Amino acid sequence: MxxxxxxxxxxxxxxxxxxxxxxxxxxxxxxxxxxxxxxxxxxxxxxxxxxxxxxxxxxxxxxxxxxxxxLTPSLPLPVVNRYATPQTLGVDRIAAACGAYELFPNQHCLAIDAGTCITYEFLDAGGNYLGGGISPGLRMRFEAMHTFTARLPLIQPVDQPALIGTSTEQCMQSGVIYGLCDEIEGIILRYHEKFGDLKVILCGGDARFFENKLKAAIFAVPELVLSGLNSILIYNVNR
The missing domain is CATH 3.30.420.40 (ATPase, nucleotide binding domain)
Structure with missing residues (x-):
């Protein structure tokens, strides 16, 4: 095992x-x-x-x-790491990219990890990891509004927020949740415009929360990082 x-x-x-x-x-x-x-x-x-x-x-x-x-920047990988500063690349990010490659070899892939932060990892059809993006995650956005304002409360996300909030709490839920959904949709669209057909894989602790809220065609794979780590392990065992 x-x-x-x-x-x-x-x-x-x-x-x-x-x-x-x-x-x-x-x-x-x-x-x-x-x-x-x-x-x-x-x-x-x-x-x-x-x-x-x-x-x-x-x-x-x-x-x-x-x-x-x-898993360190020097450990050999089953993909080619083209990141400009590999020593600063989060190990969870490269693991997600390797998990995407394991699922969809020889295809453009965008792995989206919805956790503490939202991370976007792009891998081209040749197995080259090129990088991606990082933005604040769901709960981080609620915490930031509470921390950096004098009056906004700390609230929890709800599954079906009102589009038009009629209270401060509802307005915060609407802004964060719909704003984040539109961010993810918009970034997926930008990658499609730049690279054409690609597989979009959603993972992370909040993957289930967003799975049915996104209109784009996605594959929800909550354990993508674990699968990516296992692929890195197998690659090194067999070298």
Whole structure:
């Protein structure tokens, strides 16, 4: 079994793969719980990707594996990284791009990760990762309005906001949710205009929230980053 660890800003996701098939996913809300799991799990290979903690610390907990990999800018990838500053590229972003390549090889792909931030990752049909974009995510926008104003409250998103808000809360929900949907739709349209036909893959913690709100043709793959990490792991094991 392959074990992939995606340590994000708020939690750690662990995917367990049998070759290229995801057989189990576990979410840990604390480092202590993740440590307990890894110290007692015996698998073949493991890869760790982290944007919030030192990945070498997490790897020290993985005692019973044949081989271990940490996703860093120097780790070989199944795609060609054309990013101008690869040392600054978030590991979750390149993992999403590799996940898109795993699903749709030889096709233009736009991977959209709807998490703490919204990230856009473009991969051309030749397997070249070119970059993308970053913007504030759903909850970050609500928190920003509350933090940087004197009177706006901190509110939660709702599934079906009113278009015309009749209260401050409804107006904030309308502005954030419809504004973000139109942002995503607009960026997808720009990529279509520039590159023609492409596959659009939506992933991340808020993927389900946006899945039925977007008019563009998309593939919702919530575990795209885990699949991308597993493809990177397999690529390095077989080198």
């Amino acid at each position: 392959n074990v992939v660890v995606d340590y994000g800003n708020t939690s750690a996701k662990v995917g367990i793969f049998k070759e290229r098939r995801l057989v189990d996913k576990i979410v840990f809300d604390s480092a202590e719980k993740l440590r307990g799991f890894l110290e007692n799990y015996s698998g073949d290979y493991i890869i760790v990707s982290s944007v919030s903690v030192d990945a070498t610390v997490v790897m020290d907990w993985a005692r019973h594996f044949k081989a271990k990999f940490i």
